[in-house]
Amino acid sequence: MRHGVLILPEHRWQDARRRWVRAEQYGFDHAWTYDQLMWRWLRDKPWFGTVPTLTAAAAATERIKLGTMVATPTYRHPVPFAKDVMTLDDISGGRFVCGLGAGAGAVDDLVVDSTVRTSRERADRFAEFVALTDLLLRQHVTSYLGEHYSADEVWMSPGCVQTPRTPFAIAATGPRGMRLAAKYAQTWITAGPPATFDAHPYEQVLPEIAAQVRAAEDACVAVGRDPATLRRLLLTGAAVGGVLASVESWRDAAGRFAEVGVTDLVVHWPRADFPYAGDESVLADIACDLTGAHA
Numbered sequence: 001m002r003h004g005v006l007i008l009p010e011h012r013w014q015d016a017r018r019r020w021v022r023a024e025q026y027g028f029d030h031a032w033t034y035d036q037l038m039w040r041w042l043r044d045k046p047w048f049g050t051v052p053t054l055t056a057a058a059a060a061t062e063r064i065k066l067g068t069m070v071a072t073p074t075y076r077h078p079v080p081f082a083k084d085v086m087t088l089d090d091i092s093g094g095r096f097v098c099g100l101g102a103g104a105g106a107v108d109d110l111v112v113d114s115t116v117r118t119s120r121e122r123a124d125r126f127a128e129f130v131a132l133t134d135l136l137l138r139q140h141v142t143s144y145l146g147e148h149y150s151a152d153e154v155w156m157s158p159g160c161v162q163t164p165r166t167p168f169a170i171a172a173t174g175p176r177g178m179r180l181a182a183k184y185a186q187t188w189i190t191a192g193p194p195a196t197f198d199a200h201p202y203e204q205v206l207p208e209i210a211a212q213v214r215a216a217e218d219a220c221v222a223v224g225r226d227p228a229t230l231r232r233l234l235l236t237g238a239a240v241g242g243v244l245a246s247v248e249s250w251r252d253a254a255g256r257f258a259e260v261g262v263t264d265l266v267v268h269w270p271r272a273d274f275p276y277a278g279d280e281s282v283l284a285d286i287a288c289d290l291t292g293a294h295a
Helices: 013-026 050-060 078-091 107-112 119-138 175-184 202-222 247-259 280-294
Strands: 002-006 030-033 065-068 096-100 141-145 150-155 168-171 187-190 231-235 264-268
Touching: 002 231, 002 280, 013 030, 013 050, 013 280, 030 050, 030 264, 050 065, 050 078, 078 096, 078 119, 078 150, 096 119, 119 141, 119 150, 119 168, 119 175, 168 175, 175 187, 175 202, 187 202, 202 231, 202 247, 247 264, 247 280
Parallel strands: 002 030, 002 264, 030 065, 065 096, 096 168, 168 187, 187 231, 231 264
Antiparallel strands: 141 150
């Protein structure tokens, strides 16, 4: 299993840099940050931009993969976003992972666009968003005409460091989103039970995670893909709780989730208070296990 950490973009870089560098020193395989303008529980608190944060993190680290959790059509257009992805891939030396999601129709959506969209409308837009972003990152010149997006001879040079393009990690819990992940992504993302922000003990959500993994595998089969080629990432902390209570609980959770097919386990960097309150020393203890695993 690979392990990751999500670092909220809430600190000035002088302080935030320490966390990104330490995530690499701790032995995590990947580190992520949220791609949102504001965030539900911390809307009136400090919150920095995602792309500049990841750019700085790429310059401050050498090994760890870096990613968006997750970029959405909420306020991203595929053309300028693809330029950002290509640039992040270059600055990081091929360590960037492009995390994508449909968006929840929440605060960020209404800030930039007063249009209220149904789940199906968001799914339609997201399908185009993924398809066009994929084309832009694979081709040097792209033209596209769809219902939600268009592009006229967009040049993408020199292209991504990683081939055939920067890998996608697509968040999805419904069948349509899982089919998109099966078709386009190298990694499928789940945060556990959908539309849930009360953290349940990880033992309780294990059956639902197992069912989601099976559904993602079925989606791969439906598009003619070997399910073994799709990584399965679980983001804990919001709906899946208790993982960082101690290093023992982290070990237990990692073992249980690995048994049901999860390949990547991501925890939040512990904060002093809600949400994701915890003790950073647990991460230091986890580092001992991770260092041994990478040895």
